[in-house]
Amino acid sequence: MKAVINTRNKGPVISRHVYGHFSEHLGRCIYDGYWVGEDSSIPNVRGIRTDIVEAMKAIKVPNIRWPGGCFADDYHWMDGIGPKSERKPIVNVHWGGVLENNHFGTHEFMDLCTQIGCEPYICGNVGSGTVREMRDWIEYLTDDGNSPMAQLRRKNGQDKAWDIKFFGIGNENWGCGGRMTAEYYAYEFRRYATYVRNYKLMGKTDWWKTPHIIKIAGGSNAEHVEWTETLMRIAGRDMGGLSIHCYVKPGEESHGTVFSEKSWYDTAINTLKKEELFKQNISIMDYYDPEKRVMMAVDEWGIWVDNEPDTVPGFLYQQNTMRSALCAVLMLHIFHKYADRIRLANLAQTINVLQAIILTEGSKMIKTPTYYVFDLLKGHQDSNFIPVEWEEKPEKIERGLPHVDISSSMNAEGKITISIVNISTESNAEGSIAFSGKVPVKAIGKILVGEVTAHNTFENPENVVARAFHGFTCENGLLKFNLPPCAIVSLEVETD
Amino acid sequence: MSTQELCTACPGKMQVPPGYIEELVDARIKSGVGIVNDNEYRRRMDICLKCDSCLNDAICMKCGCFIQLRALNEFRKCPHPDGDKWDKLEQTA
Numbered sequence: 001m002k003a004v005i006n007t008r009n010k011g012p013v014i015s016r017h018v019y020g021h022f023s024e025h026l027g028r029c030i031y032d033g034y035w036v037g038e039d040s041s042i043p044n045v046r047g048i049r050t051d052i053v054e055a056m057k058a059i060k061v062p063n064i065r066w067p068g069g070c071f072a073d074d075y076h077w078m079d080g081i082g083p084k085s086e087r088k089p090i091v092n093v094h095w096g097g098v099l100e101n102n103h104f105g106t107h108e109f110m111d112l113c114t115q116i117g118c119e120p121y122i123c124g125n126v127g128s129g130t131v132r133e134m135r136d137w138i139e140y141l142t143d144d145g146n147s148p149m150a151q152l153r154r155k156n157g158q159d160k161a162w163d164i165k166f167f168g169i170g171n172e173n174w175g176c177g178g179r180m181t182a183e184y185y186a187y188e189f190r191r192y193a194t195y196v197r198n199y200k201l202m203g204k205t206d207w208w209k210t211p212h213i214i215k216i217a218g219g220s221n222a223e224h225v226e227w228t229e230t231l232m233r234i235a236g237r238d239m240g241g242l243s244i245h246c247y248v249k250p251g252e253e254s255h256g257t258v259f260s261e262k263s264w265y266d267t268a269i270n271t272l273k274k275e276e277l278f279k280q281n282i283s284i285m286d287y288y289d290p291e292k293r294v295m296m297a298v299d300e301w302g303i304w305v306d307n308e309p310d311t312v313p314g315f316l317y318q319q320n321t322m323r324s325a326l327c328a329v330l331m332l333h334i335f336h337k338y339a340d341r342i343r344l345a346n347l348a349q350t351i352n353v354l355q356a357i358i359l360t361e362g363s364k365m366i367k368t369p370t371y372y373v374f375d376l377l378k379g380h381q382d383s384n385f386i387p388v389e390w391e392e393k394p395e396k397i398e399r400g401l402p403h404v405d406i407s408s409s410m411n412a413e414g415k416i417t418i419s420i421v422n423i424s425t426e427s428n429a430e431g432s433i434a435f436s437g438k439v440p441v442k443a444i445g446k447i448l449v450g451e452v453t454a455h456n457t458f459e460n461p462e463n464v465v466a467r468a469f470h471g472f473t474c475e476n477g478l479l480k481f482n483l484p485p486c487a488i489v490s491l492e493v494e495t496d
Numbered sequence: 497m498s499t500q501e502l503c504t505a506c507p508g509k510m511q512v513p514p515g516y517i518e519e520l521v522d523a524r525i526k527s528g529v530g531i532v533n534d535n536e537y538r539r540r541m542d543i544c545l546k547c548d549s550c551l552n553d554a555i556c557m558k559c560g561c562f563i564q565l566r567a568l569n570e571f572r573k574c575p576h577p578d579g580d581k582w583d584k585l586e587q588t589a
Contacts, residue, residue: 313512362558364575
């Protein structure tokens with residue numbers, strides 16, 4: 001196979017925010033995940049696990065969506081502020097009826113984002129909340145003046161208002177978020193969104209310097225394009241983003257770690273099929289919003305496999321293998337392709353839930369293969385997408401799948417990031433990449449490789465990790481590569 | 497909307513049916529593989545049931561396991577971050 005990367009053919013910027021994560025009050029994502037409390041023997045800063053923060057900083061996590069998910073539409077933010085001893089507990093009705101003590105609330109979430117250095121993406125309550133409740137939360141978060149909510153925030157120890165870039169107006173409002181029809185929700189969205197204002201703008205003569213909050217409407221699970229059509233038609237002008245949720249099934253073999261190569265290929269096929277769904281939704285958005293002002297926010301995505309044996313099904317605690325990593329890299333490549341519309345995405349659900357990047361057990365923590373995908377591909381963040389052209393296409397393998405999937409981008413300094421996945425479980429992928437517009441000088445490679453079922457455990461935490469990759473040459477303007485089977489590679493290419 | 501599937505958290509989808517844990521325990525005992533003896537099982541269960549990380553007498557919040565299943569497994573340790581509670585008591589016994 002022979003590819004060409006023409007750097008003159010610069011596409012849209014791949015927003016770093018498609019590398020975001022989703023963290024819901026579900027199972028052990030928040031409690032006994034991020035949050036261990038100030039008195040824990042596990043090293044923490046103000047109750048938040050230090051090892052998790054460090055791991056997330058290392059892959060440049062750009063944003064976290066919180067508190068849900070389904071949980072968001074039953075979450076009442078005022079129960080999660082003030083002295084912890086006085087906070088009212090909440091029964092997590094969606095996820096196992098667990099009684100949570102509300103010790104992780106608004107201040108703790110904002111502290112988590114500050115420690116990681118990422119943007120908060122808060123999802124508000126439409127299903128069981130009120131416009132006033134949401135409006136007050138926004139005032140509490142963003143007002144630097146002397147409003148009642150700003151004063152309450154100061155009383156609770158936070159003087160300066162926070163910056164809120166993204167705010168979700170409900171979640172899955174066709175289902176757990178209120179069982180609404182598309183039309184009903186569209187009008188509800190408009191009503192709620194009217195009162196989601198950035199209070200930092202109030203009374204400022206230079207108000208245009210302060211960004212508006214991007215209001216994200218609850219979307220469908222990608223297959224129901226009529227939801228997208230109704231939302232765009234009725235409320236498109238009022239939204240900054242429209243959510244889409246996209247979970248991938250691994251075929252019939254849904255066990256977390258015991259499956260055949262068939263499931264690996266099923267996962268590749270099922271992930272790549274999602275592109276068609278995105279295209280359908282995007283075409284509707286293009287009709288109502290040809291300027292692409294409204295972004296598509298794939299704010300829940302990932303592979304969905306069985307929970308681990310012995311664990312509570314409702315906690316969605318799943319292992320994570322090279323199969324999961326395959327799903328992640330293929331999906332991220334799709335996001336790159338539609339970077340002009342897909343500008344926010346959140347992998348579900350960061351710690352101990354679904355396609356987690358981190359698993360914990362007591363004081364132990366492991367990074368999953370999916371974590372390393374985000375490490376390998378982080379060079380794409382905020383770089384311009386460069387479509388790969390083919391002089392000689394990759395051969396077809398199992399059930400018409402391409403042997404490799406490649407994505408490339410170039411950042412403002414001219415550094416090119418290329419990510420390649422060898423989808424074959426049997427044969428090496430050999431090929432070359434020629435460059436047009438820029439001449440490659442040198443490259444650094446990283447590889448994640450293993451059997452399809454390879455994964456990390458608390459007993460063997462480094463079975464699958466990113467390592468240096470040397471299976472390439474970069475000479476005379478040509479990059480030649482040779483990837484082993486089931487491998488994901490990133491190449492950071494410096495140009496003249 | 498009516499054509500949408502129920503979302504994953506909708507009522508009933510995530511509930512543990514009656515007898516679910518007992519069935520799993522019975523199946524594990526019948527398999528006879530890697531299980532502790534009855535005395536050790538009871539000892540571990542007593543510790544778990546007094547632990548502040550045990551939820552609803554069934555779930556360990558440090559690992560997400562049903563305590564009945566984790567306690568039965570001879571290769572598993574107590575995951576408490578302050579140290580293995582099963583092991584600690586064994587030493588002091």
